[in-house]
Amino acid sequence: MKPNYEKVPTVPTASWTLLNRRLQDEIPFEWHHHPEYELTLTLNSRGHRYIGSDVQRYDDCDLTLVGPNVPHSWCSAELIEEKMPHVALVIWFSEAWATSLVSLFPELGQIGNLLTAAQCAVSFSPEIAQELRPTIEGMVEQGEAERLVALLHVLIRLTQDEKAYRIVANDDSFAAPIADDSRIHRVLDYIHENFAQPLAIPDLADMACVSVSAFHRMFKRHTRSSALDYIAKLRIGRACSLLMEGSTVISLISEEVGYTSVAFFNRQFKALKGMTPKEYRKLHGHHFR
Secondary structure: OOOEEOOOOOOOOOOOEEEEEEEOOOOOOOOEEOOOEEEEEEEOEEEEEEEOOEEEEEOOOEEEEEOOOOOEEEEEEEEOOOOOOEEEEEEEEOHHHHHHHHHHOHHHHHHHHHHHHOOOEEEOOHHHHHHHHHHHHHHOOOOHHHHHHHHHHHHHHHHOOOOOEEEOOOOOOOEEEOOOOHHHHHHHHHHHHHOOOOOOHHHHHHHHOOOHHHHHHHHHHHHOOOHHHHHHHHHHHHHHHHHHHOOOOHHHHHHHOOOOOHHHHHHHHHHHHOOOHHHHHHHHHHHHO
C-alpha cells in the first residue's frame, strides 16, 4: 500500500506546528508520510506503531521522533482510561528549521546528531518520556514564544537520553542505539545494504580493522546485540514489510531476505516476532489492502 502524502498545517505566526489530537473511539490506521520531522507523544492508548516496516506495540506515554518522508501510522487497540480519549500530541518541524537552529546556535549542536539518528525514527525511553510529558502537555496552553522555548528544552533533553534507540532506515526493523564510532557505522552501512546476502563475521571484522574477538565486543557494545542477531533482525524486518504489503508466497519471501531454509526462516521469525509469518500477515496485512 502506498502511503498518502499529508500536508502538515502551518500558521503564519509560528515556525513549527503542534497538534493536540484527541480521539474517543480509536486512533485509526492512516498510512502516510510528510517532509517534516514528527515528534509524537501518545497518551491513554495502547496499540501498534508502524514506522516503515517496523511494527512495535506502544503503551501509555510513548514518545517517538519520525524522520522526514518516512511512512508511519499509529493504530490503537484499547483505551487505558475508558472515560478519557486517546491523545496524540504531535509536533512537526521542518528539516530546514532544525538545521538553521544548529547552524545559528553552536550550543544546540547535539540536536544535529539527534536529527541524523532520526532519518528513520528514534524511540525514547519511558523515563525520558515521563519526565517530558508535563512539558509537552503544557505546550497546548502556552503562547507561541513560550511554546518555542519549551520545544528547545524538549529537544535538548532528548539528546541526553542514553536509552533512546534508533529504528534504522532502509525498510528494516531493527532498533539500534545511537552511536558515533565511524568503524561500526561503516560495518552497519554495509550490513544494511547486503543483509540478504551471505555475510561472514571475519570479513566484517576486517572491514572494521579489528580482530574477530574485538569485533564481537565492539559490535555488542554499540548495538546491544551480536552481529548474527542483528542480521537476523534486519532480514526478519524486511520479511515483515513484504508480508504486510503484498501476497508473495512465504517461501519466496524467505529466499528474498536471505534464508535457504523455509523451516529455519519460520523458526527465526517466530522467535523474533512471537508468531509465524502466516499469523503476522493475517494480523497486520489487512491495514495495507
